[in-house]
Amino acid sequence: xxTFADAWLSIARTLFAQAxxxxxxxxxxxxxxxxxxxxxxxxxxxxxxEGNFSVALDPAILEAPLLGEHADQMASWMELLREVxxxxxxxxxxxxxxQCRVEGFAESGALAQGTxxxxxxxxxxxxxxxxxxxxxxxxxxxxxxxAKDAPAGNDAGxxxxxxxxxxxxxELEATMRFGRRELRLGEILDMGPGDVxxxxxxxxxxxxxxxxxxxxxxGEVVLVNxxxxxxxxxxxxxxxxxETVRCLF
Numbered sequence: 001x002x003t004f005a006d007a008w009l010s011i012a013r014t015l016f017a018q019a020x021x022x023x024x025x026x027x028x029x030x031x032x033x034x035x036x037x038x039x040x041x042x043x044x045x046x047x048x049x050e051g052n053f054s055v056a057l058d059p060a061i062l063e064a065p066l067l068g069e070h071a072d073q074m075a076s077w078m079e080l081l082r083e084v085x086x087x088x089x090x091x092x093x094x095x096x097x098x099q100c101r102v103e104g105f106a107e108s109g110a111l112a113q114g115t116x117x118x119x120x121x122x123x124x125x126x127x128x129x130x131x132x133x134x135x136x137x138x139x140x141x142x143x144x145x146x147a148k149d150a151p152a153g154n155d156a157g158x159x160x161x162x163x164x165x166x167x168x169x170x171e172l173e174a175t176m177r178f179g180r181r182e183l184r185l186g187e188i189l190d191m192g193p194g195d196v197x198x199x200x201x202x203x204x205x206x207x208x209x210x211x212x213x214x215x216x217x218x219g220e221v222v223l224v225n226x227x228x229x230x231x232x233x234x235x236x237x238x239x240x241x242x243e244t245v246r247c248l249f
Contacts, residue, residue: 004049004100005116005133007091012084016120019080020066024122026129032117034058034128041078042108043085045135046215047100054132055081056111061120061127078107100135103180176221176230177208206233 013026038056045053057077067076082105093099114130179199191197206218209230219232 002092002095003133004045004053004088004092004098004135005131007095008053008084008088008131009116009118011087011091015080015084015087020120021068022066022122024066024120027119027121029117029119029128031119031128032114032130034111034130038110038130039074039077040108040111041081042106043082043102044104045089045100046103046138047089048098048138049100049135050138051134051136052132053085053135054108054111054114054130055085056114056130056132058127058129064125064127078105081105172211174216175210176228177210178221179205 009026009028016026017023034056037059039059039062040054040056042052042054045051062073062077065071065073067073067080082102085102085105089100089102111130111132114132116131116133118129118131120127120129179201181197181199183197207221207230208215209217209219209232217230217232217235219230219234222229222231
C-alpha cells in the first residue's frame, strides 16, 4: 500500500526536477542521518491520517543557488517543500483513497535521524534529505502500556483511574475553529473594514472543537440564547482527549 512518504517522494522527484537549477536527481539513500545541525520543516496533517510529517535538509544546501541566484534560499525551500507536501496528499488520495491535508507547515528544529533517507545529487554536489513520517490512522489508539510500564506493586488500571480522577476538575479553554488561511504579511497590513478573508473550509463542513493543540470533537454551529454553540457530531476517542490534557502541563 502507498504510504504518505511514498507519495511525497514521487511528487518531490517531479517538482524538484522542475524547480531546482541543474535538474538534480532525488534518490533513496540507506543513510538516515545528517551530520551536524539540519534544517527542519514540519507539516501538521489531519484527515484519515494525522500527525506530523517532517523534512530535514543538509544545511549546506542553502549555500547552493538551486532556487535562483538572488532568491532567499530558506524561504524558497520552505515554499517548495510545502508545495510538495500539499501535492503528496492529492497523490495519496488518488493512489490509495486515503484522504488527508496539511493543516499547518512551519520551520521546526533540527532532525538528526529520520525514517527515510534521501540524496539530492547534481554532477558537482550531493546533499542529504531526511523524512520523518509520524502519520498514523486518525482513529488508531496508541499502544497499551506494557507490564514494565505499570507501577510496581499496584494494579496499572487502578493507578491510571486514580490519576484521571485528579484531573477531572481542571478547567481547560476550548476553541471553535471554522477554518484556516495563510496570509502574507503584506496582505494583513493592507487589510481593512469590509475585506473578506476566505477560509479553507466549506460552509457545510464540520467545525473543530480544539483543546490545547488537539481536535477533541467536531460538529455543527448552532445558536444558544443568542450565543454561538456547537452541536457535537463526532468526538475523539477518550485516550486522545486525555493526550490533549497532558500537552497543557
